[in-house]
Amino acid sequence: xxxxxxxxxxxxxxxxxxxxxxxxxxxxxxxxxxxxxxxxxxxxxxxxxxxxxxxxxxxxxxxxxxxxxxxxxxxxxxxxxxxxxxxxxxxxxxxxxxxxxxxxxxxxxxxxxxxxxxxxxxxxxxxxxxxxxxxxxxxxxxxxxxxxxxxxxxxxxxxxxxxxxxx
Amino acid sequence: xxxxxxxxxxxxxxxxxxxxxxxxxxxxxxxxxxxxxxxxxxxxxxxxxxxxxxxxxxxxxxxxxxxxxxxxxxxxxxxxxxxxxxxxxxxxxxxxxxxxxxxxxxxxxxxxxxxxxxxxxxxxxxxxxxxxxxxxxxxxxxxxxxxxxxxxxxxxxxxxxxxxxxxxxxxxxxxxxxxxxxxxxxxxxxxxxxxxxxxxxxxxxxxxxxxxxxxxxxxxxxxxxxxxxxxxxxxxxxxxxxxxxxxxxxxxxxxxxxxxxxxxxxxxxxxxxxxxxxxxxxxxxxxxxxxxxxxxxxxxxxxxxxxxxxxxxxxxxxxxxxxxxxxxxxxxxxxxxxxxxxxxxxxxxxxxxxxxxxxxxxxxxxxxxxxxxxxxxxxxxxxxxxxxxxxxxxxxxxxxxxxxxxxxxxxxxxxxxxxxxxxxxxxxxxx
Numbered sequence: 001x002x003x004x005x006x007x008x009x010x011x012x013x014x015x016x017x018x019x020x021x022x023x024x025x026x027x028x029x030x031x032x033x034x035x036x037x038x039x040x041x042x043x044x045x046x047x048x049x050x051x052x053x054x055x056x057x058x059x060x061x062x063x064x065x066x067x068x069x070x071x072x073x074x075x076x077x078x079x080x081x082x083x084x085x086x087x088x089x090x091x092x093x094x095x096x097x098x099x100x101x102x103x104x105x106x107x108x109x110x111x112x113x114x115x116x117x118x119x120x121x122x123x124x125x126x127x128x129x130x131x132x133x134x135x136x137x138x139x140x141x142x143x144x145x146x147x148x149x150x151x152x153x154x155x156x157x158x159x160x161x162x163x164x165x166x167x
Numbered sequence: 168x169x170x171x172x173x174x175x176x177x178x179x180x181x182x183x184x185x186x187x188x189x190x191x192x193x194x195x196x197x198x199x200x201x202x203x204x205x206x207x208x209x210x211x212x213x214x215x216x217x218x219x220x221x222x223x224x225x226x227x228x229x230x231x232x233x234x235x236x237x238x239x240x241x242x243x244x245x246x247x248x249x250x251x252x253x254x255x256x257x258x259x260x261x262x263x264x265x266x267x268x269x270x271x272x273x274x275x276x277x278x279x280x281x282x283x284x285x286x287x288x289x290x291x292x293x294x295x296x297x298x299x300x301x302x303x304x305x306x307x308x309x310x311x312x313x314x315x316x317x318x319x320x321x322x323x324x325x326x327x328x329x330x331x332x333x334x335x336x337x338x339x340x341x342x343x344x345x346x347x348x349x350x351x352x353x354x355x356x357x358x359x360x361x362x363x364x365x366x367x368x369x370x371x372x373x374x375x376x377x378x379x380x381x382x383x384x385x386x387x388x389x390x391x392x393x394x395x396x397x398x399x400x401x402x403x404x405x406x407x408x409x410x411x412x413x414x415x416x417x418x419x420x421x422x423x424x425x426x427x428x429x430x431x432x433x434x435x436x437x438x439x440x441x442x443x444x445x446x447x448x449x450x451x452x453x454x455x456x457x458x459x460x461x462x463x464x465x466x467x468x469x470x471x472x473x474x475x476x477x478x479x480x481x482x483x484x485x486x487x488x489x490x491x492x493x494x495x496x497x498x499x500x501x502x503x504x505x506x507x508x509x510x511x512x513x514x515x516x517x518x519x520x521x522x523x524x525x526x527x528x529x530x531x532x533x534x535x536x537x538x539x540x541x542x543x544x545x546x547x548x549x550x551x552x553x554x555x556x557x558x559x560x561x562x563x564x565x566x567x568x569x570x571x572x573x574x575x576x577x578x579x580x581x582x583x584x585x586x587x588x589x590x591x592x593x594x595x596x597x598x
Contacts, residue, residue, distance in 0.1 A: 001498060001518045002491055002570075043287065044321045046373075046538040056522035060568040064492045087492055094495060126322075140324045144372075 006097040012084040015106045026117035033124040048122045120155045171307040189237040202299040210452035216407035221351035234342035239264035251369040263318035273453040281415040326372035355393035358386040375541045385558045406483040414474045489572035517573045
């Protein structure tokens with residue numbers, strides 16, 4: 001029962017707090033691309049890989065009281081904070097769900113901006129292509145963001161680091 | 168004349184119950200419709216198992232694909248000579264609209280979940296692989312199949328083109344809402360599409376709606392909301408989906424444990440063991456799947472035969488509302504009791520959640536999650552729809568999710584009335 005929900009709760013248990021829905025979307029996608037077996041399906045959207053399933057599942061977890069969502073009004077948008085609740089922790093005690101350790105990777109991603117994570121997840125989306133074509137794709141589909149070569153190189157190193165880090 | 172510019176001598180029209188007529192003048196479109204990979208969509212139902220709830224819902228992805236094409240054709244007709252619109256993209260838009268659902272398989276939602284497949288990947292393979300569709304698209308110009316694939320994959324550089332096929336107010340949704348309403352017979356899915364098409368304006372990277380058309384869009388959002396809860400989310404349809412998924416799981420499990428099927432499930436073998444090739448994938452349509460379900464009704468395995476009999480003869484599971492937080496202990500007790508009663512809980516006690524559905528309703532898309540619907544104000548400023556419309560604001564902020572517990576009540580009733588297990592199960596389920 002609720003195996004996919006439990007995996008997400010395990011993720012929140014390893015992350016203390018996640019700030020921003022966009023960041024949450026991209027972190028789960030990047031972890032998924034690093035062999036963490038999340039089942040949420042992603043499609044490419046205006047702001048990079050996005051999962052409607054993930055959005056819905058987070059909503060369900062909030063409504064069930066397993067995750068706490070705090071809404072803050074910013075200048076042109078709302079920002080959301082997510083944390084596992086005591087009820088969520090209790091549910092996890094009953095539930096055997098094995099995921100690779102990910103605390104360190106999550107912590108590294110949390111330090112990055114959502115703009116950078118959008119770049120990383122977009123590059124991972126096209127990773128089946130040769131490196132030059134991935135960079136070309138980024139310039140095409142993310143032309144407005146004007147990512148610099150330095151950022152793209154940093155993103156390549158970050159991807160390598162994510163895949164090397166086992167925790 | 169170049170193939171891409173070739174017109175049919177006489178316009179072809181398809182009678183359509185939703186749009187009255189679908190008009191085709193381009194040779195390329197006509198050839199695509201005739202391709203076997205497109206004709207196959209006749210054998211894949213648009214609404215999967217909904218026909219077991221709404222008996223009219225037997226329409227196919229073929230109908231829908233033609234409908235999306237027709238809507239895009241009408242939008243582009245309105246866009247002619249408008250600023251921001253490049254008429255060189257016309258044929259690309261029409262092809263992408265027509266072919267956007269090409270990779271859908273039989274009962275694709277359940278199949279994709281169980282066998283970990285993605286119909287979008289198969290759409291790409293059909294467009295770019297060794298297929299009749301690819302041969303036709305390649306005749307248009309070098310790199311044209313890749314362009315169509317990029318539009319459908321939402322990775323094409325021109326976001327305006329992408330947003331016609333895939334956005335929060337796109338041709339895909341406008342067709343399926345009206346078509347699904349028509350074929351299910353419900354009265355919710357109607358809105359003034361003509362009006363919406365008239366107030367759509369092309370902007371640099373998205374389609375926006377002239378502010379004066381806000382009320383027509385409100386109607387569209389309401390219809391999307393109503394269809395979500397009344398049709399797509401119908402608990403009986405979900406019961407059928409649950410049984411279908413369990414059939415596929417059981418068949419796969421049996422195959423993995425070396426079970427000898429009375430009829431070798433040839434069409435399913437690659438689904439059970441690995442990722443099917445494109446040829447294998449295309450060979451398994453709903454007619455073939457239903458054939459196996461009927462054959463499996465006579466299988467020796469009691470679970471597989473029972474589940475298939477339920478699906479084919481519409482003997483669905485019953486359900487109750489379920490809160491996994493408040494009822495965790497009940498769940499664990501039920502799991503034990505079902506085992507005791509000889510009902511394998513992995514197949515006969517199923518929690519289904521709203522997030523298991525492939526449909527969604529409008530969200531403003533805070534913080535750059537997903538592009539919202541924008542209104543074009545008289546001063547040329549863009550405003551997000553829910554910030555201007557009280558109606559949209561009131562429904563898009565609502566968080567409605569639910570979880571249901573499905574089980575075979577008929578099997579429980581068959582148990583002896585003296586059974587304590589039966590008594591306790593029914594007590595937990597019905598209080």
